[in-house]
Every structure is written in structure tokens, then in C-alpha cells.
Amino acid sequence: EDKVVQSPLSLVVHEGDTVTLNCSYEVTNFRSLLWYKQEKKAPTFLFMLTSSGIEKKSGRLSSILDKKELFSILNITATQTGDSAVYLCAVRGGGSNYKLTFGKGTLLTVNP
Amino acid sequence: EAEVAQSPRYKITEKSQAVAFWCDPISGHATLYWYRQILGQGPELLVQFQDESVVDDSQLPKDRFSAERLKGVDSTLKIQPAELGDSAMYLCASSLTGTGEYGYTFGSGTRLTVV
Known part of the structure; x- marks a missing residue:
């Protein structure tokens, strides 16, 4: 069974801090890893990673994948209160339906 | 920007009652998914449709849940x-x-409370 484990489960920081969120996975026929941000509504897409070692970047957020060690990290620099959310990691496997399996998420709270 | 539409946004129902949720995917999207997200957990796939056919409903509690996508759209x-x-x-x-x-692409979701 496919498995995605995120750590930490929750994190409290001050504005301006840099945070690193972790995601490790076990999946059959790995296809891609996705990061989502979820405020009190639907998840919004951040990144899709398919290749090891290639950093994806969007503003203050960046992410990288290590397919050998089966993990990914999401970095947020110079955090702002608007970054407060649950960050979800999901892995797309192979099989008949290319199933997307989510982790439990990391709840990030950024205090002013 | 194209969106996945869901309704209702919120639903409160009594135990043993019937409840239904509706979803209209982005036009042209062949694959539609229903996920359930319990508070503090990640989303869990309930059912996946390819056009009007179910391709995965292994986690759907079929004694009480049903899903359909009759014309391959909503x-x-x-x-x-x-x-x-x-x-x-x-x-x-x-x-x-x-x-x-x-x-x-995810819709805004329906938050269900059963009392």
C-alpha cells in the first residue's frame, strides 16, 4: 500500500523565519510528487516534482525531490502570516489509476 | 481561470438522513475524483471516474455511499x-x-456535519 509521511505535523514560527517541511514516501511505480497549500478550503497547487535534484521555485517557496532516498522538502523563506496553512504532500503512483496518495499534512502557523 | 464547482458548501444533516453532494469538473477534464478529508488528516480517495466509468472505488463504503457520473460530466x-x-x-x-x-484541480469542497 502506498504511504506518505509528513513531518513535522505542526510548526509554529515567527514572521521572517525560514521553514523546511519534510515528506517521505513509499509508492509503487512512482510518477510524481505534488505539494499543495490548504487554508480553510480546497488545496491549492504549489509544485509538481518528477525528477531528482531539480529545484522548483516560486517566490519564497522552493521544493526539491530525492528519488533515491524517497523524500522531498518544501522550503519557505522569510515567512509571512499569510503562509499559515496546512501543507499537503501527495504522491502519484502507477497502477491502473495512477492513484494520488496524500500525507496528513503539516500545519504551519506564522505569528507576527 | 477554470474552476471545479461544488455544492453545497456546507451541509448539516441528522444521523440516518440522506445527503447528496454535486460536482461539476473543469470542462474537458475526463477524470473526476471524490475525496474525503477528516479533520487533521490528508484527503483520502473515495472514487475515481474516467468519463462515466468508475475506475477505482475500493475505499468507498458501498453499503451507504454511492457515486455516479451519468453523462461523463458532472x-x-x-x-x-x-x-x-x-x-x-x-x-x-x-x-x-x-x-x-x-x-x-480541486473544488472548494462540501463540509458535512452529521448531528
Whole structure:
């Protein structure tokens, strides 16, 4: 069974801090890893990673994948209160339906 | 920007009643997913449609849940009878293809409270 484990489960920081969120996975026929941000509504897409070692970047957020060690990290620099959310990691496997399996998420709270 | 539409946004129902949720995916998206997200957990796939056909419903509690996508466009998820443990966010998502290689778009969800 496919498995995605995120750590930490929750994190409290001050504005301006840099945070690193972790995601490790076990999946059959790995296809891609996705990061989502979820405020009190639907998840919004951040990144899709398919290749090891290639950093994806969007503003203050960046992410990288290590397919050998089966993990990914999401970095947020110079955090702002608007970054407060649950960050979800999901892995797309192979099989008949290319199933997307989510982790439990990391709840990030950024205090002013 | 194209969106996945869901309704209602919120639903409160009594235990043992029937409840239904509706989803309209992005136009042209062949694959539609229903996820359930319990508070503090990640979304869990309930059912996946490719056009009008179910391709995965292995996690759908079939004694009380049903889902249909009759014309391969919009979809309805039904629970009958609702139980207290069904309280959760029900998310619909769609993707252009069944492989998900072009990503997934989620709707705003329906938050169900069973009392």
C-alpha cells in the first residue's frame, strides 16, 4: 500500500523565519510528487516534482525531490502570516489509476 | 481561470438522513475524483471516474455511499444513511487525463456535519 509521511505535523514560527517541511514516501511505480497549500478550503497547487535534484521555485517557496532516498522538502523563506496553512504532500503512483496518495499534512502557523 | 464547482458548501444533516453532494469538473477534464478529508488528516480517495466509468472505488463504503457520473460530466456523491463518522470535508477534483500528469484541480469542497 502506498504511504506518505509528513513531518513535522505542526510548526509554529515567527514572521521572517525560514521553514523546511519534510515528506517521505513509499509508492509503487512512482510518477510524481505534488505539494499543495490548504487554508480553510480546497488545496491549492504549489509544485509538481518528477525528477531528482531539480529545484522548483516560486517566490519564497522552493521544493526539491530525492528519488533515491524517497523524500522531498518544501522550503519557505522569510515567512509571512499569510503562509499559515496546512501543507499537503501527495504522491502519484502507477497502477491502473495512477492513484494520488496524500500525507496528513503539516500545519504551519506564522505569528507576527 | 477554470474552476471545479461544488455544492453545497456546507451541509448539516441528522444521523440516518440522506445527503447528496454535486460536482461539476473543469470542462474537458475526463477524470473526476471524490475525496474525503477528516479533520487533521490528508484527503483520502473515495472514487475515481474516467468519463462515466468508475475506475477505482475500493475505499468507498458501498453499503451507504454511492457515486455516479451519468453523462461523463458532472457527478453526484450520495450518503444514505449518514452516520456521525461521516462528518468531514468532501472534495471533488478533476484532471485532464487519468494519469494526472497535467495535475489536479480541486473544488472548494462540501463540509458535512452529521448531528
